[in-house]
Amino acid sequence: xxxxxxxxxxxxxxxxxxxxxxxxxxxxxxxxxxxxxxxxxxxxxxxxxxxxxxxxxxxxxxxxxxxxxxxxxxxxxxxxxxxxxxxxxxxxxxxxxxxxxxxxxxxxxxxxxxxxxxxxxxxxxxxxxxxxxxxxxxxxxxxxxxxxxxxxxxxxxxxxxxxxxxxxxxxxxxxxxxxxxxxxxxxxxxxxxxxxxxxxxxxxxxxxxxxxxxxxxxxxxxxxxxxxxxxxxxxxxxxxxxxxxxxxxxxxxxxxxxxxxxxxxxxxxxxxxxxxxxxxxxxxxxx
Amino acid sequence: xxxxxxxxxxxxxxxxxxxxxxxxxxxxxxxxxxxxxxxxxxxxxxxxxxxxxxxxxxxxxxxxxxxxxxxxxxxxxxxxxxxxxxxxxxxxxxxxxxxxxxxxxxxxxxxxxxxxxxxxxxxxxxxxxxxxxxxxxxxxxxxxxxxxxxxxxxxxxxxxxxxxxxxxxxxxxxxxxxxxxxxxxxxxxxxxxxxxxxxxxxxxxxxxxxxxxxxxxxxxxxxxxxxxxxxxxxxxxxxxxxxxxxxxxxxxxxxxxxxxxxxxxxxxxxxxxxxxxxxxxxxxxxxxxxxxxxxxxxxx
Numbered sequence: 001x002x003x004x005x006x007x008x009x010x011x012x013x014x015x016x017x018x019x020x021x022x023x024x025x026x027x028x029x030x031x032x033x034x035x036x037x038x039x040x041x042x043x044x045x046x047x048x049x050x051x052x053x054x055x056x057x058x059x060x061x062x063x064x065x066x067x068x069x070x071x072x073x074x075x076x077x078x079x080x081x082x083x084x085x086x087x088x089x090x091x092x093x094x095x096x097x098x099x100x101x102x103x104x105x106x107x108x109x110x111x112x113x114x115x116x117x118x119x120x121x122x123x124x125x126x127x128x129x130x131x132x133x134x135x136x137x138x139x140x141x142x143x144x145x146x147x148x149x150x151x152x153x154x155x156x157x158x159x160x161x162x163x164x165x166x167x168x169x170x171x172x173x174x175x176x177x178x179x180x181x182x183x184x185x186x187x188x189x190x191x192x193x194x195x196x197x198x199x200x201x202x203x204x205x206x207x208x209x210x211x212x213x214x215x216x217x218x219x220x221x222x223x224x225x226x227x228x229x230x231x232x233x234x235x236x237x238x239x240x241x242x243x244x245x246x247x248x249x250x251x252x253x254x255x256x257x258x259x260x261x262x263x264x265x266x267x268x269x270x271x272x273x274x275x276x277x278x279x280x281x282x283x284x285x286x287x
Numbered sequence: 288x289x290x291x292x293x294x295x296x297x298x299x300x301x302x303x304x305x306x307x308x309x310x311x312x313x314x315x316x317x318x319x320x321x322x323x324x325x326x327x328x329x330x331x332x333x334x335x336x337x338x339x340x341x342x343x344x345x346x347x348x349x350x351x352x353x354x355x356x357x358x359x360x361x362x363x364x365x366x367x368x369x370x371x372x373x374x375x376x377x378x379x380x381x382x383x384x385x386x387x388x389x390x391x392x393x394x395x396x397x398x399x400x401x402x403x404x405x406x407x408x409x410x411x412x413x414x415x416x417x418x419x420x421x422x423x424x425x426x427x428x429x430x431x432x433x434x435x436x437x438x439x440x441x442x443x444x445x446x447x448x449x450x451x452x453x454x455x456x457x458x459x460x461x462x463x464x465x466x467x468x469x470x471x472x473x474x475x476x477x478x479x480x481x482x483x484x485x486x487x488x489x490x491x492x493x494x495x496x497x498x499x500x501x502x503x504x505x506x507x508x509x510x511x512x513x514x515x516x517x518x519x520x521x522x523x524x525x526x527x528x529x530x531x532x533x534x535x536x537x538x539x540x541x542x543x544x545x546x547x548x549x550x551x552x553x554x555x556x557x558x559x560x561x562x563x564x565x566x567x568x569x570x571x572x573x574x575x576x577x578x579x580x581x582x583x584x585x586x587x
Contacts (some may be wrong), residue, residue, distance in 0.1 A: 169440075
């Protein structure tokens, strides 16, 4: 029984992590080595490019090409990475700010139909982006918002609010009411009690919520692709456009870009490892 | 509640609710309106055409695409969620006991679900490549057949499923592990005193006590898998007969064919299905919260 367990863990770990390992290796290859018919696993400086065998000579060419602008495109990978970062960070700040205050309201005040409101907020997350994108696009056209950073920031903020409200509500529910009550007795107004007593205690929660909002904005594809075609395009959409590249898919470059793009997420995943369960279940399961 | 109190209340929750109404509820209603028009991407104004769009959708004979997309999505959701659940639960059982470095290994295993499906999906094209991909090289080296994952209509959907399972099995693992960890050890000790067999312990204790959380995970994954779009776009494109999910069909009609009116009508049908599921989901959550104090909602 124990041997079976260990075997399952080992096999799954290898298979599960292989794609990521392959991504790292591919990022340091020359193009011919990425599509060779014998998989090249071993980085060795003496290896011949495109030659036989399991070795490849490592290079950072893929990374260097990230600043290049592809034919028929206006911007390079790095420009799109800046877009992703800008849109991700701004929408995260907005979602966490709005989500925290909303969660506090639902946590501390008697609000008529609060349960229904909370479930309405949660259910906005279930909508497939593609099923509301047409009206959003028409709305945005009237407001001149397609192809702008602001447009995506606003949309991602709305999209992430369900997550932010539910996660923050879980964290704020954990802060004892007695803290604010004693502050109110000391003569604080309700608002300053919120800012000076509740927020400092909610810091961990806000950081965790920010990480999850950032990741979901960073990874979003449906809205980004349909509301944009050039200026505010984020990395996932830019990558999708590279697939039909006439001179063959530039794998080393894609792998290098993908590595730079997913590395921050991997780091963040490890940083919030104790809160992953909460984050991916909208705070409905705490542990 | 004083007047200042109700003003404060609205100040805290109002902005968020207004925001969601403007960017979720309004588009949703607008969608319903658009579904009765001949709106197109290329023109600004539109005319009402009555229920014509819905006629097109339900004429299964002249329009098998909707039926196909429905079947593809249904099959995709069922297989993906089932495999992820079984594999994730088995892994959770295997990873249950403590060992050094467990937190790190577990976190590393969970990474795929945090990554961008669009970007990783694109990279999977290289892994799944028929002649040069490492998957087929591995299969070939042990004498197994090497399917043309991304070009053979018979296995394309399997390829999408494979990547989805790679991404989302960790999710089931995480939730299942939480369910297992929440079972108090005294129950197992009591079972040991009673000399219950391993199978009985699993069937009578482990499974029933884990089931509520597993069902929650299944609901989460089902609503998520129903939206499947990113991986399909990355692996086979939106207009591929064997992998066209509902989202991909919506994209194809609204953007490639530019028929916003028809697309909106489709979207409304899809939304009815999704919202029905969502209400099952929220009801279940509510029921679970009442049953178990452990859930966040329980304190509300």
